[in-house]
Amino acid sequence: MTDQDPKPGVSEDKPEKAEVKKEPKAKYQYDGKTPPLHIFLHWCKACNICIAFCPHKVLEPDRDGKPILAHPEKCTQCAMCWLHCPDFAITSTYK
Amino acid sequence: MNNNNNKARLLQGNEACVQGALYAGAEFFAGYPITPSTEVAEGMSRELPKVGGKFIQMEDEIASMAAIIGASNAGCKSMTATSGPGFSLMQENIGYAYITETPCVIINVQRGGPSTGLPTKIAQSDIMQARWGTHGDYTAVVLAPSTVKECFEEVVRAFNLAERFRTPVVVLTDEVLGHMREMMEIPEPGEINVIRRHKPDVPHDWYKHFEITPSFVSSMASFGEGYRYNVTGLIHDQEGFPTANPVEIKEKLDKLRLKIDRFADEIYKIRTDMMDDAHIAILSFGTVSRSARQAIKMARDKRIKIGAIQLLTLWPFPDAKLREMLSGVRKVIVAELNMGQLVNEVKRIAPRHTEVHELQRYDGEVMAPQQILDKIREVK
Amino acid sequence: MDKIAHGSDVTHHYLRPKKKFPNVWCAGCGNGIVMGALIRSIDRLNLDKDKVVVVSGIGCSSRMPVYLDFNTLHTTHGRALAFATGVKVAKPDLKVIVITGDGDALAIGGNHFIHACRRNIDITTILINNKIYGMTGGQFAPTTPGGSFATTAPYGNYEKQFDAVKLAIGSGASYVSRGTVYHVQQLEKLIEGGLNKRGFSLVDVYSNCHTYYGRFNKEGDAVKMLEWFKKHAMPIEAARKLPPEKMVDKFVTGLIHETDATEFCQEYDMLLDRLGVKKEVAK
Numbered sequence: 001m002t003d004q005d006p007k008p009g010v011s012e013d014k015p016e017k018a019e020v021k022k023e024p025k026a027k028y029q030y031d032g033k034t035p036p037l038h039i040f041l042h043w044c045k046a047c048n049i050c051i052a053f054c055p056h057k058v059l060e061p062d063r064d065g066k067p068i069l070a071h072p073e074k075c076t077q078c079a080m081c082w083l084h085c086p087d088f089a090i091t092s093t094y095k
Numbered sequence: 096m097n098n099n100n101n102k103a104r105l106l107q108g109n110e111a112c113v114q115g116a117l118y119a120g121a122e123f124f125a126g127y128p129i130t131p132s133t134e135v136a137e138g139m140s141r142e143l144p145k146v147g148g149k150f151i152q153m154e155d156e157i158a159s160m161a162a163i164i165g166a167s168n169a170g171c172k173s174m175t176a177t178s179g180p181g182f183s184l185m186q187e188n189i190g191y192a193y194i195t196e197t198p199c200v201i202i203n204v205q206r207g208g209p210s211t212g213l214p215t216k217i218a219q220s221d222i223m224q225a226r227w228g229t230h231g232d233y234t235a236v237v238l239a240p241s242t243v244k245e246c247f248e249e250v251v252r253a254f255n256l257a258e259r260f261r262t263p264v265v266v267l268t269d270e271v272l273g274h275m276r277e278m279m280e281i282p283e284p285g286e287i288n289v290i291r292r293h294k295p296d297v298p299h300d301w302y303k304h305f306e307i308t309p310s311f312v313s314s315m316a317s318f319g320e321g322y323r324y325n326v327t328g329l330i331h332d333q334e335g336f337p338t339a340n341p342v343e344i345k346e347k348l349d350k351l352r353l354k355i356d357r358f359a360d361e362i363y364k365i366r367t368d369m370m371d372d373a374h375i376a377i378l379s380f381g382t383v384s385r386s387a388r389q390a391i392k393m394a395r396d397k398r399i400k401i402g403a404i405q406l407l408t409l410w411p412f413p414d415a416k417l418r419e420m421l422s423g424v425r426k427v428i429v430a431e432l433n434m435g436q437l438v439n440e441v442k443r444i445a446p447r448h449t450e451v452h453e454l455q456r457y458d459g460e461v462m463a464p465q466q467i468l469d470k471i472r473e474v475k
Numbered sequence: 476m477d478k479i480a481h482g483s484d485v486t487h488h489y490l491r492p493k494k495k496f497p498n499v500w501c502a503g504c505g506n507g508i509v510m511g512a513l514i515r516s517i518d519r520l521n522l523d524k525d526k527v528v529v530v531s532g533i534g535c536s537s538r539m540p541v542y543l544d545f546n547t548l549h550t551t552h553g554r555a556l557a558f559a560t561g562v563k564v565a566k567p568d569l570k571v572i573v574i575t576g577d578g579d580a581l582a583i584g585g586n587h588f589i590h591a592c593r594r595n596i597d598i599t600t601i602l603i604n605n606k607i608y609g610m611t612g613g614q615f616a617p618t619t620p621g622g623s624f625a626t627t628a629p630y631g632n633y634e635k636q637f638d639a640v641k642l643a644i645g646s647g648a649s650y651v652s653r654g655t656v657y658h659v660q661q662l663e664k665l666i667e668g669g670l671n672k673r674g675f676s677l678v679d680v681y682s683n684c685h686t687y688y689g690r691f692n693k694e695g696d697a698v699k700m701l702e703w704f705k706k707h708a709m710p711i712e713a714a715r716k717l718p719p720e721k722m723v724d725k726f727v728t729g730l731i732h733e734t735d736a737t738e739f740c741q742e743y744d745m746l747l748d749r750l751g752v753k754k755e756v757a758k
Contacts, residue, residue: 042497043496044497045501045502045503047503047697048503048696049697049701052698053698053701082511083508084656084657085511086502086504086506086510086511087507088490088496088507088511089497123561123565125561144746145752146752149565151560151564154557154586154587154590157554157557158557158560158590161550161587162560163561164550164558165530165558165560165565166562167561169561169566169569171566173561187551318528318566318569319526319546319566319568320525321525323525323544323545323547325491325549326548327549328549328550334493336493
């Protein structure tokens with residue numbers, strides 16, 4: 001339990017470092033076809049949390065404020081977006 | 096069951112309530128001590144564990160009522176007992192039991208009120224509170240025994256009505272009845288029919304926790320049985336989800352009323368003594384009915400044609416039945432230990448030619464038979 | 476980390492398909508974040524949906540159970556723990572979770588809160604603490620910081636505050652923790668630990684009400700308030716090593732207190748054993 005707690009000085013929006021420490025398998029790489037994330041626009045309320053907290057600016061707001069997958073190639077599956085979505089409107093199937 | 100070879104036992108009214116609950120299959124009791132009901136909680140704390148039931152003394156009456164509703168939804172027959180101030184505290188959650196159609200039994204051993212009132216003295220002033228204590232529209236079922244044996248029988252009947260109609264049922268006793276001791280025989284198991292809530296007979300996905308059926312009573316699954324339903328105090332649709340739709344709102348509130356009203360005949364219970372040729376009737380409930388039965392004997396000795404009517408079911412009030420009974424008498428005396436709660440109901444339904452007289456006592460003392468006799472002589 | 480990534484698409488499996496989504500909360504409300512964390516923790520523990528009972532009181536956070544595909548009980552204001560106690564004592568094999576708010580649990584429900592802690596009854600309580608009464612439009616709560624504004628504190632709040640964690644520890648709870656809606660992974664661990672713990676578990680979750688608290692006190696929108704949590708949280712392991720001056724504008728997070736004590740249903744079972752009574756068969 002303790003090694004998953006945010007350590008002092010390490011903020012949660014730098015998960016790349018954390019991933020390398022714990023995950024022995026290959027990092028996620030966008031294959032050009034399968035979107036890294038699913039967005040359910042009907043459930044999204046345009047709260048802006050996913051867009052603001054994405055460390056790689058993968059998401060950008062459309063004219064309603066809801067996220068568009070603008071740069072899927074930059075996604076590292078850090079999980080910041082869907083962990084913090086209050087409406088389950090953005091998810092990932094990356095295992 | 097705690098039944099010593101069916102011999103007659105000397106039981107206190109409160110103890111008879113405990114025995115009645117056990118006979119009816121009570122599995123859960125949550126309560127808080129308050130005079131004059133404490134013996135019910137004490138009795139349940141001793142007896143329930145012996146039969147594998149659950150007893151918990153909660154931190155207050157509000158929590159007690161909440162706990163018995165939670166336990167009932169988890170599948171247990173549950174009960175609590177209290178008196179005036181505690182009954183007042185319970186009202187919000189009693190309303191919750193009404194709207195969520197949760198079966199449970201609440202014993203109110205009445206004492207003088209309002210407020211702290213008279214903890215060790217008798218009164219019958221919670222009749223209207225038992226009917227209307229909590230806010231909103233709902234239909235109450237309230238029973239009132241007058242002897243220790245009736246305490247036992249009415250608590251069993253309360254459980255049966257609660258389970259059958261999926262409703263809270265209030266049993267009104269009082270301080271004198273709760274603490275007096277009389278001989279009674281506890282019936283053998285099976286002598287009195289004991290029923291349990293109807294379980295669903297549909298697949299899990301089809302289950303509606305508040306389904307409107309021909310009897311308006313829905314079957315009731317328990318938590319943990321695979322029917323993952325929602326219960327809420329907000330007005331809800333048949334599946335238990337909150338609604339703001341006027342049609343569904345009216346349907347829900349109508350359901351609460353119709354499920355009782357349409358079968359009220361099976362809930363009414365009235366005892367009559369010497370009414371066949373009576374010109375005058377004494378109408379009462381609870382302890383006062385004991386005095387009334389004595390008073391009419393004394394009056395008959397003086398050749399007054401008089402009879403006694405005792406209401407064992409106070410609510411729903413037996414409008415039509417009582418009107419019929421009163422149509423044969425010229426005068427009715429409504430005797431109660433309060434400042435006039437039952438009498439207004441009687442006035443509401445009495446036939447035009449029947450005079451309604453009041454006999455009230457609210458000084459913490461029982462109504463003596465002589466007092467009733469004096470009133471009879473006064474009005475005849 | 477594996478299971479978390481897997482859990483993302485699994486959350487929908489735990490939502491009631493008959494309920495309308497999107498949910499009733501404001502855009503960006505932390506309640507939704509907590510709901511996700513709760514679902515993923517339950518999924519990770521492989522709990523049987525039929526045996527989970529979620530009980531709540533009244534308030535924004537208490538609107539959560541209706542969305543969840545478990546046995547759900549939405550009760551009266553402040554009384555969730557009393558109802559939950561009845562459920563748990565009646566059927567101890569059910570997993571009982573209480574969702575409540577700072578007003579629901581610490582104001583009107585304060586009495587039931589301390590007694591549930593005292594009994595150490597096996598209920599996991601998630602107290603979503605947004606420091607305000609959201610549902611009724613923004614009145615101050617027992618947790619609203621001094622000097623903050625609310626509709627019933629128009630000149631600034633001059634009352635003192637409860638610390639839910641200290642209250643729970645003082646009352647006898649055996650697992651007391653605090654998380655935030657920013658530190659979601661930590662929150663999931665704390666909830667998992669609470670669910671696993673046999674005894675009264677509290678997770679005090681700092682959450683954002685940007686609609687009222689944030690607006691009245693100029694703390695910004697959802698994103699800004701989450702960033703505030705990120706900046707001012709201090710995990711307990713680090714906090715223990717820091718001098719008080721460094722902790723002035725920080726609050727402690729993590730598993731703050733854990734003990735082993737007998738639990739209420741356990742004691743009752745021991746009583747039945749002493750009396751030589753068979754445990755009742757679940758009906």
